[in-house]
Amino acid sequence: MHTLSKEAFNEFVDNLIADNSLDVVGVKSKGEKFAFGPLESANQLRLDYDVTLLPPKKYFFPQRETLLTYDVASGFQAKDPKESKFKIIIGVHPYDIMALLHMDEIFRETKSDPYYLERRYASAIIGVNIENVSESCFASSMGCATIDYGYDLMLTDLGDKFAIDVGSHKGADLLNKYAKDVKKAFARDIQAVGKKKTEIINASKQKFNFSSELIPEMLGKFYDKDGFWENHSDQCLSCGSCVLVCPTCYCFDVTDNPELSLKKGERTRTWDGCLLEDFAKVASGENFRNTRAARYRHRYFKKGKYLFDRFGFVSCVGCGRCSSNCLPDIANPVNLFNDMYSLSLKAGFQIDSATIPDISIKTDSTIQFAPKMATIVKKVPMTSNETMFEIKLDDKTDLGHQPGQFVQVSVFGVGEAPFGVSSSPTNKGSFELCIRKLGNVTTKIHTLNEGDKIGIRGPFGKGFDSEFLKGKDLLFIAGGLGIVPLRSLLNYVLANRKDYGRVMLLYGCKEPRELLFGEEILSLGERDDIEFKATVDWCPEDEVWTSNIGVITTLIPQVDFDPQKTYAVVCGPPIMYKFVIRDLKSRNVPDDHIIVSLERRMKCGVGKCGHCQINQVYVCKDGPVFNYSDIKGVPEAL
Amino acid sequence: MKPKVAFFDFAGCEGDQLQIANLEEEILDLLGQVEVVSFREVMKEHSDNYDIAFVEGSCTRLQDEDRLKQIRKNASIVVAIGACATIGGINSLKNYQDTDVVKKIVYGENAHLFDTYLARPIDAVIPIDAYVHGCPITKDEFLHVVKSLLLGKKPEIPNYPVCVECKKNENVCAFEREEFCVGPVTRAGCNSCCVNEGTKCWGCRGLVDNPNENSQKEVLVEYGLSVDDAIDKFKLYFGWEKKK
Amino acid sequence: MSNKKNLEVNVHHVTRVEGHGNIYVNVEDGIIERCEWNISEAPRFFEAMVVGRNWNELHHITSRICGICSIGHTLASLKATEAAMGITISDQDLKLRKLALHAENLQSHILHVGFLILPDLMDVGSVIPLASSNPDEVKTVLALHRMANDMSNLICGRTTHPQRLIPGGFSKIPSIKELQNLKDRLKSSVPELEAVANLLKTLAPKIPDFVRETEFIGLKNPNEYALYDGKIASTDTDSAPASEYLSYTNEYVVPQSTAKWAKHNRDSYMVGALARLNINYDKLSPLAKKISGLFGLKPVCHNPFMNSIAQLVEIVHSVEDSIKLINELESTGLEKQSDYNLPNLLVKSGQGVGAVEVPRGILFHDYTYNDEGVCTKANCIIPTNQNHGNIELDLKALLPQILNKSKKEIELNLEMLVRAYDPCISCSTHAVKIHFV
Structure with missing residues (x-):
């Protein structure tokens, strides 16, 4: 440990500021509060602050940033993640350092985020031990009031001087190059720092009445607790303040911003929040988390359970920002969890510390935000609302998808939307998407013609395990647009027909004119290696329909199958699953013989942006194809 | 062919058309994409042959309804610009008072010479395809809506409250400064510009789709307003919406 | 073109303050049957809307009277509220x-x-x-306009419905560095302004030579070219404090108009740049006076078309005076204030008048508050309303002088006369439909 007199410290900071190759930011006052901002002089620093309005996260994951630019003529160009200046952040509190360590793992896992990580590399954190604990801080309950790693330098105010702990080579270099009169700390200085840290830990006014290790297990017992979430969220303004100021929140939205010429533009990502009303709303208008209580609960579960199960940490550092920024004062985790704990005691729940999951954070590749250019080579109208597009990648490669996987389609200036691939991977050279006119991207894509350019990212997600299904009897159940991803598997199976057992297809739609892949599907009825039944909910007088009339479940009793040998593959509108699964189970189909493909709002495609999350599950990454046995305990799924 | 665009105004201050005139150099870029056939702020010519009509101001007289209906008939897309047109705006303040009293206050014995009825947004008279909210509108959002329409896209307007932008802009919350703010129920999209300038949100962009009004009122009371004063805060811009 | 002609001119929506204005002209056998200035705008009832509202909302509400001069309305409103409650502002805020x-x-x-x-x-x-024909001149004008807008943004938060102007001062103020940058831009605009003035000078012969004697009313201040503060002055009579504005404006309602009209010593009077110049000529900045001389503009000028030249002179004056004000702020240094300033003010009952010179002339706001600071009575008198009577009398005087001209020229001259008053941006640019029957 070292020390610097206050004068020498100011000189150190001023020397950093004077170096034009550095971008020096620190904590300054803003109104009666504090905020990180660019420093013009060491005198502006307020290292005695209690908490900043926003955490330093904003320097690594900014409120708004450009991911790529596009030019209709030449395609998409990802923004270079390299930073022009090395950033020094002065005055980061221990809880915010811990939050950055959480964020590092989140942005590194599986697909790493180049922008976040490059900014982290090109920066140094100069931390400071808390001098004044804010009213709402409960960092000590979360074990984050002090920290021993994660910084380059760590300051402790010892009155006339700062004690400085060097945490990295980066930190040591900064001190060597920019500071003068650095002294080795005396034993009493080191002792004083230790004493100060203990004082900080004891200074929190906000405390849990229990150990924070109980949080994941306790939450598990409260998911459906009568009225609990409704009572706590009744006053929720859905303003998102709690999540927007959170140092560990990382959900984002992605939008296209065309220039006025409409020929060029950029794609930006902005902070989003799961407390906002439309966060889980899809183009069809379905909102998968449409009550204040469900959104409010999701925040606690994401922080306290889902991220714990995935990374082994409760993703809260106790900074108290959510609580101090909530106008109706309902966001304080201390109040909620203490209430939960006392109810647990009353109910006699046995709650243990959660077992730390076995995790290994791996990065398999970097997120590719820039789509590949592709060309629409064929456009076939299917119904008044649905059109099939045959698409070729301009680099002449195959998409390389599994049946059931999806791609993100970009339309210049309008944005990106996810679509399940409807062709079999056995079709080489191109792939097919069947698209219903619903939102902006889908409406615009319908105005495009053969030869027009679009962007493609993917394939993404987990598809059907066509290897595993070999030798099994397959019962396809498709409702409406649900036929689209199933068709990919069905055609794959038909192309490798001898590898599979019986193949049955039950397909229903609202009325005859909405039948997709008309002739292709109806001609299946003439094959003897597939049992095909179709139904419509109703048939208007001006249309002809000779088969079954009724909802999709009316077809299930019409097929005979061996539940032990059969795997049911189900896809359709959200409302359909519940009824189909009920009927399959009544026919003794085991849970793990039911495979479903789900739809959610998907923005990033790589398990980061948070929109497609169903409880702990990311549809874009863990799905869209799920084994029912894996998600039957996931309450938001079906 | 470039779409033909026309601008119209009803009861309002014309501040929104001024924002468009203030596009300055960008207005030339805009003219590269659309043909302006009627815009009193910058040109003399006028035509009734247009595709997109931008309408500023509230409807405050029965006689104005016919003009609006004609605009709806002529245009394939009608866009309401500015708070007066989108939500009724400041004009709807007079809706809280008796119309005859209002007329008498301003025109005295000659009140009978002037006709007026409840001030209302344009969509209370004709269907509207898109909204550019705000008092006044911002250039950026106007261009966003124009670009969206040119791309054949429904303009995306936030359905979350101003707090979202305030937090992103790292403002000190107005309530912590003894100000009374309606940002928590007001539709964002302004980039919290009034709070950025040191004040509070007045509500000029109208309510979000599902505002938690009870909670907002309780917050206002919690921070020191009487119940009546809390309700009063909703009158400034939400006059028409609250009546619905 | 015969002298004995029949002519009907209906100029719809020429002008509007709070609205649309029309000119109706009807000439039968060379005799003017009707020459009328008519305001058809939907009335908005601001004086009623503010009744019952709080003292700290009035400036926000009344700013919405006019998007073009919302800063002026905000300032008049703040001055009225501050006068009613005895609130004073600092010298820095005044500047x-x-x-x-x-x-x-x-x-x-x-x-x-x-x-x-x-x-x-x-x-x-x-x-x-x-x-395309004069790109340099247009670019110069665009750049000057952008500078003015940036100046509004810097001082007020935005150009229309400013946020930073609040009772007792400012919620946020610019930094000294920002003010210095502004000063540099203002300084560098001076040669550009001279170029515009020289261009206008070459076109000056096209300004109609029309004179009708009338009364001019505006603020007058012994220390400066009165804009923010002063007594009400007239070219006909003595001056009086702003609180006595009603004895000057004498508003009355005419059947053809939804806006109120005004008169003082004569049947009508004029407000605006020309009125100010006629009253405050001595206090113009040096270059402004020089530009005024270039056009032979001296008090008392009775040609309303010269109002546009008076505006040019005022542009130069505003640039020079702004530079002077920033210099003064620089020399004293800016006193720091909180990032979200909210002056602590004592709310009390009272009545107060705010008079401010805005682009189109003198503007009055007059409020009465009760003990809780709730507005119980309000009156706003807007410059263009004060000009309506003068516009109609000018039209009536101009028409006989131009009757022998072509229809197109008559139309242009009538429009130019209305435009000279700059009643409002929309009215002056307009898409005027003129029907000659």
Whole structure:
């Protein structure tokens, strides 16, 4: 440990500021509060602050940033993640350092985020031990009031001087190059720092009445607790303040911003929040988390359970920002969890510390935000609302998808939307998407013609395990647009027909004119290696329909199958699953013989942006194809 | 062919058309994409042959309804610009008072010479395809809506409250400064510009789709307003919406 | 063209303050049967809307009277509230408010002179053809206009419905560095302004030589060219404090108009740049006086068409005076204030008048508050309303002088006369439908 007199410290900071190759930011006052901002002089620093309005996260994951630019003529160009200046952040509190360590793992896992990580590399954190604990801080309950790693330098105010702990080579270099009169700390200085840290830990006014290790297990017992979430969220303004100021929140939205010429533009990502009303709303208008209580609960579960199960940490550092920024004062985790704990005691729940999951954070590749250019080579109208597009990648490669996987389609200036691939991977050279006119991207894509350019990212997600299904009897159940991803598997199976057992297809739609892949599907009825039944909910007088009339479940009793040998593959509108699964189970189909493909709002495609999350599950990454046995305990799924 | 665009105004201050005139150099870029056939702020010519009509101001007289209906008939897309047109705006303040009293206050014995009825947004008279909210509108959002329409896209307007932008802009919350703010129920999209300038949100962009009004009122009371004063805060811009 | 002609001119929506204005002209056998100035705008009832509202909302509400001069309305409103409650503002805030007013006068006048008057004098329909025929001049005007808008943004938060102007001062103020940058831009605009003045000088012969004697009313201040503060002065009579405004404005209602009209010593009076120049000529900045001399503009000028030249003179004055104000702020240094300043004010009952010179002339706001600071009575008198009577009398005087001209020229002359008053941006640019039957 070292020390610097206050004068020498100011000189150190001023020397950093004077170096034009550095971008020096620190904590300054803003109104009666504090905020990180660019420093013009060491005198502006307020290292005695209690908490900043926003955490330093904003320097690594900014409120708004450009991911790529596009030019209709030449395609998409990802923004270079390299930073022009090395950033020094002065005055980061221990809880915010811990939050950055959480964020590092989140942005590194599986697909790493180049922008976040490059900014982290090109920066140094100069931390400071808390001098004044804010009213709402409960960092000590979360074990984050002090920290021993994660910084380059760590300051402790010892009155006339700062004690400085060097945490990295980066930190040591900064001190060597920019500071003068650095002294080795005396034993009493080191002792004083230790004493100060203990004082900080004891200074929190906000405390849990229990150990924070109980949080994941306790939450598990409260998911459906009568009225609990409704009572706590009744006053929720859905303003998102709690999540927007959170140092560990990382959900984002992605939008296209065309220039006025409409020929060029950029794609930006902005902070989003799961407390906002439309966060889980899809183009069809379905909102998968449409009550204040469900959104409010999701925040606690994401922080306290889902991220714990995935990374082994409760993703809260106790900074108290959510609580101090909530106008109706309902966001304080201390109040909620203490209430939960006392109810647990009353109910006699046995709650243990959660077992730390076995995790290994791996990065398999970097997120590719820039789509590949592709060309629409064929456009076939299917119904008044649905059109099939045959698409070729301009680099002449195959998409390389599994049946059931999806791609993100970009339309210049309008944005990106996810679509399940409807062709079999056995079709080489191109792939097919069947698209219903619903939102902006889908409406615009319908105005495009053969030869027009679009962007493609993917394939993404987990598809059907066509290897595993070999030798099994397959019962396809498709409702409406649900036929689209199933068709990919069905055609794959038909192309490798001898590898599979019986193949049955039950397909229903609202009325005859909405039948997709008309002739292709109806001609299946003439094959003897597939049992095909179709139904419509109703048939208007001006249309002809000779088969079954009724909802999709009316077809299930019409097929005979061996539940032990059969795997049911189900896809359709959200409302359909519940009824189909009920009927399959009544026919003794085991849970793990039911495979479903789900739809959610998907923005990033790589398990980061948070929109497609169903409880702990990311549809874009863990799905869209799920084994029912894996998600039957996931309450938001079906 | 470039779409033909026309601008119209009803009861309002014309501040929104001024924002468009203030596009300055960008207005030339805009003219590269659309043909302006009627815009009193910058040109003399006028035509009734247009595709997109931008309408500023509230409807405050029965006689104005016919003009609006004609605009709806002529245009394939009608866009309401500015708070007066989108939500009724400041004009709807007079809706809280008796119309005859209002007329008498301003025109005295000659009140009978002037006709007026409840001030209302344009969509209370004709269907509207898109909204550019705000008092006044911002250039950026106007261009966003124009670009969206040119791309054949429904303009995306936030359905979350101003707090979202305030937090992103790292403002000190107005309530912590003894100000009374309606940002928590007001539709964002302004980039919290009034709070950025040191004040509070007045509500000029109208309510979000599902505002938690009870909670907002309780917050206002919690921070020191009487119940009546809390309700009063909703009158400034939400006059028409609250009546619905 | 015969002298004994029949002519019907219906100029719809020429002007509007709070609205649309029309000219009706009917000539039978060379005799003027009707020459009328008519306001058809939907009335908005601001004086009623503010009753029952709180003292700290009035400036926000009344700013919405006019998007073009919202800074002026905000300042008049703040002055009325502050007068009613005995609130004083610091010298620094006073200077910043004067800068705010200059910013608005600049943006409004530059727009009017550069985009609306210039095309008239150059025989084109709008500024758009000028962009290709005179790109340098248009670029200069655009740059000046942008500077004025940036100045409004810097001082007030935005150009329309400013946020930073609040009772007792400012919620946020610019930094000294920002003010210095502004000063540099203002300084570098001076040669550009001289170029515009020289261009206008070459076109000056096209300004109609029309004179009708009338009364001019505006603020007068012994210390400066009165814009933010002063007594009410007239070219006909003695001056009086702003609180006595009613004895000057004498508003009355005419059946053909939804806006109120005004008269003082004569049947009508004029407010605006020309009125101010006629009253305050001695206090013009040096270069402004020089530009005034270039056009032979001296008090008392009775040609309403010269109002546009008076605006040009005021543009120069505002630039010079702004530089002077920033110099003063620099020399004293800016006193720091909180990032979200909310002056602690004592709310009390009272009545107060705020009078401010805005681009189109003198503006009055008059409020009465009860003990809780709730507005119980309000009166707002807007410049263009004060000009309506004068416009109609000018039209009546001008028409006989131009009856022998072509229809197109009559139309242009009538429009130019209305435009000279700069009643409002929309009215002055307009898409005027003129029907000769």
